[in-house]
Amino acid sequence: MxxxxxxxxxxxxxxxxxxxxTEILVQNGAKVVLLDVNETAGKALMETxxxxxxxxxxxxxxxxxxxxxxxKAAFQKTVETFGGTDILCNNAGILNENEWEKTVSVNxxxxxxxxxxxxxxxxxxxxxxxxxxxxxxxxxGIGPLPSCPVYTATKHGVIGFTRALAAASTMSGxxxxxxxxxxxFAQTDLLSNMNNKLGRFSxxxxxxxxxxxxxxxxxxxxxAAPVLELVTDESKNGEAFMIFPKAKQYVTFPKxxxxx
Ligand SMILES: NC(=O)C1=CN([C@@H]2O[C@H](COP(=O)(O)OP(=O)(O)OC[C@H]3O[C@@H](n4cnc5c(N)ncnc54)[C@H](O)[C@@H]3O)[C@@H](O)[C@H]2O)C=CC1
Ligand SMILES: CCCCC/C=C\C=C\C(=O)C/C=C/C/C=C\CCCC(=O)O
Numbered sequence: 001m002x003x004x005x006x007x008x009x010x011x012x013x014x015x016x017x018x019x020x021x022t023e024i025l026v027q028n029g030a031k032v033v034l035l036d037v038n039e040t041a042g043k044a045l046m047e048t049x050x051x052x053x054x055x056x057x058x059x060x061x062x063x064x065x066x067x068x069x070x071x072k073a074a075f076q077k078t079v080e081t082f083g084g085t086d087i088l089c090n091n092a093g094i095l096n097e098n099e100w101e102k103t104v105s106v107n108x109x110x111x112x113x114x115x116x117x118x119x120x121x122x123x124x125x126x127x128x129x130x131x132x133x134x135x136x137x138x139x140x141g142i143g144p145l146p147s148c149p150v151y152t153a154t155k156h157g158v159i160g161f162t163r164a165l166a167a168a169s170t171m172s173g174x175x176x177x178x179x180x181x182x183x184x185f186a187q188t189d190l191l192s193n194m195n196n197k198l199g200r201f202s203x204x205x206x207x208x209x210x211x212x213x214x215x216x217x218x219x220x221x222x223x224a225a226p227v228l229e230l231v232t233d234e235s236k237n238g239e240a241f242m243i244f245p246k247a248k249q250y251v252t253f254p255k256x257x258x259x260x
Contacts, residue, residue, distance in 0.1 A: 001029030002232050006131075007082040009033045009074070011065050011114060012092030014041035016188030017136060020220035021089050021227050026053050028228060030087065033078045035063040035071075065092045065110035071117050079121065086131040087231055088118045090158075093136060095190050097199035100150040107154035111135055112161060123174040130175025134230050135162050137180040139242060142251060145211075147204035155182075159240050163253075166238030177237040179230040182251070184244050185211075186218040216245035 008025045012018035013034035019041075025032050026049050036042040039062050046060040059081050063074045078085055090111045096103050115133060122128040140148065141155030159180050166178040185191065191212075195202055226241050226248055240251040 002228075003087075004029035006030045006086040007033070007078065007084055008087035008089065008231075009035060009078055009085050009118070010089040010091055011035045011063070011110075012136075014038040014045055014060075016190060017183070017186060017220050017223050018089070018091040019045060020224035021091060022058070023049070024221070024224040024228050025087070025089075025231070026057055028232075031056065031082050032058045033074065033082070033085075034058060034060045035065070035074050036060070036092070037062070037064050065114055066105050068113060068117070071114055075117055075121050084129055085118060085121045086129060088114070088122070088131070088133045089136070089227065090114055090133065091136040093154075093190070095148060095151050096197045097148055097150055097201055098197065100199070103150050104154055107151065108157040108161075111158055115161075115165065119174065119176070122176055124176075125172065125174060128175075132177045132179070132231050133162075133165075134227050135159075135178070135180045137162070137182050137240065139182050139184045139215075139244075141180070141182055142240065142242065145208070147198050147201045147208040149201070162240070163238045170237065177234070179236050179239045179241065181223065181226055181230065182240050182242045183218055183223045184215045184242075186220055186223050188220060218243060218245050 008030045010018055010022050013022045014036035022032050034042050042060040046058045049058045061074045061077050063070045093107045120126055122131050124130045135158050137158040138155040140152045141159040145152050162178045162180040169176050226243050230236050242249050
């Protein structure tokens with residue numbers, strides 16, 4: 001299988017899109033370390049996958065991506081258990097325009113924090129094997145979701161960070177590819193209780209529901225399949241991969257410098 005012998009770390013792995021990413025990586029031969037704050041769901045997923053695919057195929061580590069110390073410990077545990085990291089999926093994310101600083105913290109600051117700690121293990125410049133990092137952004141990283149300006153800002157930030165690091169990696173010799181997925185609306189808990197999450201933009205809830213009806217809703221396996229494509233296709237670096245129900249497309253960005 002394509003990912004035999006590869007070790008992946010997935011954040012926000014217990015539920016929703018992260019769970020589907022974890023499943024497709026395991027199904028394609030990888031060993032996967034599941035990081036999440038939801039211990040009950042994370043352990044249950046680990047047990048199910050190990051029963052289906054073999055006892056040493058996954059490991060759940062309780063980890064809040066807002067904590068530098070917990071991330072360091074998680075990568076250490078990954079090295080001790082599986083010997084290194086080849087694939088990182090920065091997927092953990094929240095939507096809460098009321099608690100907007102927490103939204104920035106989890107969706108953007110933590111992606112940067114986890115990536116920098118992962119580089120110490122993955123970069124060829126520091127003794128790593130190289131590999132690939134796939135960040136979960138959103139279509140809201142390409143265009144605006146008016147009811148969620150802070151969420152929109154974090155996802156634009158994730159795409160910018162991904163593309164800049166892709167170019168930095170090529171120029172520096174990290175041996176790591178960096179790509180982002182940009183799904184439309186997907187059927188997960190993130191979409192529930194929206195009225196409580198939109199804060200001062202709750203008056204735009206109906207307009208958002210109309211956007212959902214127009215764009216349609218993805219199931220999580222439709223989001224996970226493009227992640228596998230970005231992990232396995234070694235020609236892909238610095239891509240933002242848009243995922244719609246029944247269609248997917250790489251973003252063509254305007255060329256404004258020689259490096260991007
Ligand atoms: N559901 C949707 O319509 C879309 C979601 N996304 C993005 O997909 C990613 C996953 O979201 P969903 O699966 O939809 O949400 P979800 O709520 O179903 O799953 C998120 C997972 O992340 C975990 N998590 C949250 N905060 C964490 C933290 N501080 N540390 C570690 N784990 C944490 C949760 O426990 C949960 O298991 C997010 O980055 C989200 O922004 C992108 C586009 C569309
Ligand atoms: C190009 C225009 C941007 C379109 C953004 C499209 C989808 C993005 C989805 C997400 O990243 C996460 C979802 C946010 C949901 C916000 C509200 C959902 C309301 C659900 C409902 O009314 O049923």
